[in-house]
Amino acid sequence: MTDDGERLWFVGSSGAIGEYDVATxxxxxxxxxxxxxxNxxxxxxxxxxxxxxxxxxxxAGGTVLER
Known part of the structure; x- marks a missing residue:
């Protein structure tokens, strides 16, 4: 979760990454x-x-990505 609690991030298999807006x-x-x-x-x-x-x-091989 972001420091202000406004977004929740999650990950999963096959490259799944999502950003959830808590307010909306x-x-x-x-x-x-x-x-x-x-994965x-x-x-x-x-x-x-x-x-x-x-x-x-x-x-897989210790992949780390940054946005």
């Missing part, structure tokens, strides 16, 4: 960043919504 209930797909479709198993977020740094980790 809208869901935005951020799937397959840079065409990477690994992601961890996400860390720092900063406020709209300016957050999002780090995603995958199990």
């Amino acid at each position: 209930g809208s869901l935005t797909s951020r799937a397959a960043p840079m065409d990477v479709t690994n 992601f198993n961890d996400v860390a977020v720092t900063g406020e919504a709209g300016e957050a740094n999002v780090y995603v980790a995958g199990g």
Whole structure:
């Protein structure tokens, strides 16, 4: 979750990444960043919504992506 609690980020298999807006209930797909479709198993977020740094980790060869 972002530091201000406005966005919830989640990850999953086949490159699934999503951003959920807590206030509006809208869901935005951020799937397959840079065409990477690994199984992601961890996400860390720092900063406020709209300016957050999002780090995603995958199990295939230790993939780490940053947004």
